[in-house]
Amino acid sequence: MTTWNLLPMQRHLLICNGATCMGAGAEEVTQQIREEIRINNLDEVIHTSRTRCNGRCKDKCVVIDYPKGTWYSVQQHETAKAIVHEKVSEENIIYSMEKGERLLGKNRVKGIEKNRERKGKKQTAVLFVGHGSRLEAGNEEVRRFVKKMYSRIDPKFIVETCFLEFASPNIEDGIQLCIERGANEIHVIPIILLHAGHSKLHIPAEIEEAKEQFPDIRFTYGQTIGIHDEIFEVLKSRLQEVGFDPSVKHEDTAILLIARGSSDLDAKGDFYEISRKFSEQVNVPILECAFMGITTPTVEQGIARCIELGAKKVIMLPYFLFTGILMERMGRMAKEFSKQNPTVEIQIANYFGYHPKLQNILLERLQQAIDGTSTGIQDLENFRKYVEEHGYEHHHHH
Structure with a gap:
């Protein structure tokens, strides 16, 4: 040395x-x-x-x-x-x-008092984590949705909303807001449809870093929305909004379930499992999957497959949580598909979105985090093992 x-x-x-x-x-x-x-x-x-x-x-x-x-x-x-x-x-x-x-210095935040543990009553916080959108309308949807859940969450809990990227506050700032409000325990609940990189790596990285900065704060981590019975009720309600009756047989209709797309095999596998279970609940001969990016089949390939199988009508059913650039692009795609296939009716249903039934899922995920039964516990452990084996370069999203 x-x-x-x-x-x-x-x-x-x-x-x-x-x-x-x-x-x-x-x-x-x-x-x-x-x-x-x-x-x-x-x-x-x-x-x-x-x-x-x-x-x-x-x-x-x-x-x-x-x-x-x-x-x-x-x-x-x-x-x-x-x-x-x-x-x-x-x-x-x-x-x-x-x-x-x-x-x-001027314009510098004062920060959290170091002797906060001796001040006031201790509280529990719930920090909901949305993905974040480049379109502010999508971020506002998240905030409004969380506010609607306030009445169903223990009033003693502090509730905050933050975002992975593209919007403020980010997770780091969200955690700090909870602590500034007096939290000594924070339940981090992701508002994410499928379990992939964000929920496996990015959010756990923020939690593990926060543990180092605030060793006297207890953190728990909830699991993603994943596969849940309420999902199918939301999807059926979106179909009903465009005049589709799930209880009636539709001989020449195809449903194309469309996700954002992920390179994560678990996320892709869960999406296919959701489509398989959903196909058992709607009376259509054709239900196909497609992705807007990263992986295949593409939406173009999905439409072509539906038509090849004999569909005279294709309902594009977006599996997205919020409005945004992808929804705008899908609208343009639908018009182009209609021009290319004038004998086939192309419809777009509303995106999955922040349906009231989604509250039930997230509140269940919160209760699991509180009870210690959430799979998020294993996600944090898996992340620590991943860092030991591969390292991790942590980038904050803004």
């Missing part, structure tokens, strides 16, 4: 290499600072060290300048270089020291 003579050193830069900062580019920040020190021949007066989490994850990436006592937030190369020369703009300062007093 190296033992440096640090007597000549005038400054010590502590560069956070905790999981959150690393996911936001701390390795690059570390190398930029060290390179700037090297090319300016400052190695004899400035020493650098990597640290673990410093507790200001919101301000990632964090660099502390000792003995000045200034904490910096670094998002750009220029800021990393400016730290070496002590010419950092005020907007990048988290804390500064003046006359022995620590001052919080």
Whole structure:
């Protein structure tokens, strides 16, 4: 192990290499600072060290300048270089020291009190995690849906909503909101249809990281919507909305059940199992599966297969939770299919969406998390094993 003579050193830069900062580019920040020190021949007066989490994850990436006592937030190369020369703009300062007093920079969140465990009554929080959409209308659907569940959730519980990507708050911020409101236990419940990468890796990564940052907070994890009897009731109601009677035999009609698509074999297998069970509940001779992307069969292939099997009418039934770009694209596809196949009637049913019966599933998933019977427990264990074997580069979604 190296033992440096640090007597000549005038400054010590502590560069956070905790999981959150690393996911936001701390390795690059570390190398930029060290390179700037090297090319300016400052190695004899400035020493650098990597640290673990410093507790200001919101301000990632964090660099502390000792003995000045200034904490910096670094998002750009220029800021990393400016730290070496002590010419950092005020907007990048988290804390500064003046006359022995620590001052919080402008526009910086105060954060959670470290002695929160001694303040007030402890509470349980429920954090619902939506996927997030580039279209804000889809995100608003999630928020409204969760609000409708308030009356069915224990009023003593704190309830928050967050998103995996494309919308705010993200999971990290959602967890912090729960803690700021006094939670010492958080049940994380994904609003996700199929069990794939998001529920196997991305959400568990956020939970495991939060456990490190908040060791006194207890986390539980709920399972995805998955295969559930209520799913088929939702799908049948969507068909009824376009005039399809599930109890009547439809000789020349095909249903094309359409998912977003995933490379995860478990998710694809569950989707096929859902279609198989659903085919037993609707009187049509043809029920096919298709995917909007990533995997096959494509929607085009699905339509072609239905027509090849003799369908005179095809109902496109989207298995999506929220409106968005894919629904718009599907509408255009339906028009094009109709032009190409003028003798076949093409209909689009409404997407799965936030149907009232979905509340029943999510509330059941919440109860499983509370009871300790959720498969989410195994998901967290599987994630830890995955990281041990393969490593995991954690990226936050915004």
